[in-house]
Amino acid sequence: MSEVKRKYVIPGELVAEGSYRNVSNIFRVEQRYYSTRIGLAEVLEDSVRVIPLSGPYFPRVDDLVIGKITDYSAFAWEVDISACLPAFLPAQSVFGREYSPARDSLTNKFAVGDLIVARIAAFDRTRDPLLTVSDNGLGLVSSGEVVKISPIKVPRVIGKKGTMIKTIESGTNCRLTVGQNGLIVIDGSAEGILKAASALRLIEEEAHIADLNQKVQELISKTSGVERNE
Amino acid sequence: MSSLINSEGKRRDGRGIDELRPIKMQVGVIQNANGSAYIEFGKNKILAGVYGPKEVHPKHMALSDTAVLRCRYHMTPFSTDTRKNPAPSRREVEISKVIREALEPALILTDYPRTAIDVYVEVLQSDGGSRCAGVTAASLALADAGINMLDLVSGCAAGKIGGIPVVDLDDPEDKEGDGDMPVAILPNLGKVTLLQIDGKFSSEEFEKAFSYAREGCMKVYAMQRKALMDHYFGAEESI
Numbered sequence: 340m341s342e343v344k345r346k347y348v349i350p351g352e353l354v355a356e357g358s359y360r361n362v363s364n365i366f367r368v369e370q371r372y373y374s375t376r377i378g379l380a381e382v383l384e385d386s387v388r389v390i391p392l393s394g395p396y397f398p399r400v401d402d403l404v405i406g407k408i409t410d411y412s413a414f415a416w417e418v419d420i421s422a423c424l425p426a427f428l429p430a431q432s433v434f435g436r437e438y439s440p441a442r443d444s445l446t447n448k449f450a451v452g453d454l455i456v457a458r459i460a461a462f463d464r465t466r467d468p469l470l471t472v473s474d475n476g477l478g479l480v481s482s483g484e485v486v487k488i489s490p491i492k493v494p495r496v497i498g499k500k501g502t503m504i505k506t507i508e509s510g511t512n513c514r515l516t517v518g519q520n521g522l523i524v525i526d527g528s529a530e531g532i533l534k535a536a537s538a539l540r541l542i543e544e545e546a547h548i549a550d551l552n553q554k555v556q557e558l559i560s561k562t563s564g565v566e567r568n569e
Numbered sequence: 570m571s572s573l574i575n576s577e578g579k580r581r582d583g584r585g586i587d588e589l590r591p592i593k594m595q596v597g598v599i600q601n602a603n604g605s606a607y608i609e610f611g612k613n614k615i616l617a618g619v620y621g622p623k624e625v626h627p628k629h630m631a632l633s634d635t636a637v638l639r640c641r642y643h644m645t646p647f648s649t650d651t652r653k654n655p656a657p658s659r660r661e662v663e664i665s666k667v668i669r670e671a672l673e674p675a676l677i678l679t680d681y682p683r684t685a686i687d688v689y690v691e692v693l694q695s696d697g698g699s700r701c702a703g704v705t706a707a708s709l710a711l712a713d714a715g716i717n718m719l720d721l722v723s724g725c726a727a728g729k730i731g732g733i734p735v736v737d738l739d740d741p742e743d744k745e746g747d748g749d750m751p752v753a754i755l756p757n758l759g760k761v762t763l764l765q766i767d768g769k770f771s772s773e774e775f776e777k778a779f780s781y782a783r784e785g786c787m788k789v790y791a792m793q794r795k796a797l798m799d800h801y802f803g804a805e806e807s808i
Contacts, residue, residue, distance in 0.1 A: 349798070351718065377801055397681065
């Protein structure tokens with residue numbers, strides 16, 4: 340732990356010099372490593388990385404996302420996953436290989452406006468993101484509230500080995516489904532949902548603070564139905 | 570010869586030949602934009618907004634291996650002394666293009682294939698050197714939007730008034746002076762991304778004016794850095 344060197348950086352700022360194996364949000368000119376984002380730079384023994392403080396969501400294969408059905412055709416749903424490109428959920432991945440547009444109606448499963456939890460099955464520069472809902476915990480969101488946070492803060496909401504999300508879940512008796520695109524479904528009692536939502540707001544606003552877990556814990560144990568006027 | 574600069578080397582507004590106008594910058598001013606910045610550069614007041622990466626419309630404009638950067642430099646009708654027609658003029662089309670070309674080398678557009686990034690530079694009040702101020706604000710807005718960048722872009726003009734190379738022309742100096750030279754650089758990489766000249770410069774005058782502009786850009790960069798740090802980290806500069 341004592342080896343970690345941290346500093347605030349802006350794009351183009353020199354983060355480290357030398358030779359490092361793992362980098363993220365960094366570009367290298369010979370032996371010099373520059374940041375490509377505004378954020379917190381960390382220099383470890385063999386890695387340099389910048390934890391960004393702002394940025395868009397760019398889909399990646401295997402990401403868990405929460406999306407809203409915006410349209411459907413005979414063969415697929417179009418889903419808004421709040422990314423730069425619309426995602427598609429093919430009917431075959433829901434109804435199976437024998438799907439026939441004559442027999443099965445897409446609206447029986449998901450209607451326009453429905454929220455779904457999905458996984459990105461395929462995405463590369465030749466196609467729009469392709470979703471799948473055939474896995475445990477995926478599919479229609481039937482209850483709960485949705486909170487949107489900056490996608491860049493998602494790792495902070497989850498925390499190291501899931502500690503942060505566990506803190507919120509156990510403190511509020513809610514279940515959190517965190518999409519990599521920054522949408523979070525909170526399911527539980529009304530009071531728990533309010534508490535969890537205010538905890539998420541805190542994380543979003545103060546993501547670069549070091550002892551965030553403790554702050555969240557304090558907030559959860561303190562606010563009991565006070566923040567109703569949000 | 571000219572009243573633009575007096576015998577003591579002072580200009581009309583009291584600046585020396587290597588002095589910039591007062592500059593103010595602020596990041597994150599438009600809530601609905603992905604990134605935004607506001608800059609006051611002398612009497613220039615310019616707002617920059619970044620939207621994207623997003624889907625490209627019309628779709629045939631999309632590039633399969635990189636994002637397309639689209640810029641619009643626009644002067645509001647009330648930005649000048651007499652009303653300016655809001656339709657894009659020949660000059661605005663040109664400046665949109667040079668701003669795009671000044672920003673492009675700083676961005677890692679290949680990280681966002683098949684998308685578009687829109688940059689809007691809106692001049693609310695105009696003075697000399699608005700394209701440099703526009704580039705400066707746009708690069709702040711891009712950094713605020715969290716687009717991967719190699720470096721910020723800092724812009725500052727130089728010029729020649731009364732036969733003497735000076736930095737950062739204002740509007741009367743631009744109109745009555747002998748030449749204008751807008752410059753934008755990538756300050757950490759030491760690259761030039763915008764260099765235009767109107768008027769005649771001898772090679773010595775060019776060298777002098779260019780070095781003034783570059784020093785001006787470095788001063789602008791320090792202010793850009795401060796604006797970003799203030800917005801994201803508040804007073805705490807280091808941990």
